[in-house]
Amino acid sequence: MILAHASDTHVGSDHDAALATALAALPAALGSVRPGPGLLLITGDLTDHGTPDEYRRLSALLEPLGVRCLVVAGNHDDPAVLRDELPQLLGATPGAGSPAAWTETVGGVTxxxxxxxxxxxxxxxxAWLDGLLAAASGPVLVTLHHPPFRTGLAQLDTEWPLTDAAALRAVVARHPVVAGVLCGHDHRHIATRLDGTVPMVSAPALSWRPRLDLRADVPLTPSPEPAALLVHVVDELGLRTHHLALGA
Structure with a gap:
């Protein structure tokens, strides 16, 4: 399975012009990959305010890309509005615990x-995820907005963390079917491993990227880094991730 992965479109924000530029470059980038990704995953903060109009604008922006999209909800999203406006982006089977939880099997990968x-x-x-993983017979990619690990970006780690990250990590650690955990939120490409085993990868934002400043007292500030997306390959060897610049 070949999966494209981007994040944090923030439709309706001050960065809409940069987002439009990134999305305009995306079809050519996807077309340069052989074989081409059959799916684009966007890991949250799809909109800036979670309004119906912003979700409709997102749909209009995604339609010309020529690839099927699936999404998860981030802290700037409204899960109920997302389900009402764009149910086709939430996978084939609804999950539990949220109107925006879902599951789907694509190319043998759940x-x-x-x-x-x-x-x-x-x-x-x-609990729903735990049961899904226990029943899975093939590889599973767990996708969400918040990274379940410390990113090293101080403001992100202290002001907007995933409060039950340890509980998620415990669920994932119980199930060897998990090929990887894919996320966003930090607006940068960051990769690590759960207890040295399961890959955990965040995708860079399509809207804006923060400077790589790991000092404890420095807030996030935009950088001039170009937009990019990730291309994941899942097969019998596990998960491998490629970084693909947009507009290069």
Whole structure:
């Protein structure tokens, strides 16, 4: 399975012009990959305010891309409005614990879409994921907005963390079928491993990227870095991730 992965479109924000530029470059970038990705995953903060109009604008922006899209909800999203406006982007089978949770199997790989829009997954959603992973016979990609790990970006780690990240990590650690955890939220490409085993990868934002400043007292500030997306390959060897610049 070949999967494209982007994040944080923030439709309706001050960065809409930069987003439009990134999206205009996306079809050519996807077309340069052989074989081409059959799916584009966008890991949250789809809109800036979670309004119906912003979700409709997102749909209009995604339609010309020529690839099927699936999404998860971020802290700038409204899960109920997202479900009402764009149910086709939420996978084939609804999950539990949120109107924006879902699952779908594509190319032999099961994707589990979680809703971390409140900053917490909650016991019902985690129990649903636990059961899904226990029943899975092939590889699973767990997808959500918030990274379940410390990014090193101080403002992100302290002001907008996933409060039950440890509980999610415990669920994932119980199930060797998990090929990886895919997320966004930090607006940068960051990769690590759960206890040295399961890959956890965040995608760079299509709207704006923060400077790589790891000092504890420095807030996030925009950088001039170009937009990019990730291309994941999942097969018998596990998960491998490629970084693909947009407009290069």
């Amino acid at each position: 994707l589990a879409g979680l809703d971390s829009s409140s900053g917490t997954l909650g016991t019902e959603q985690l």
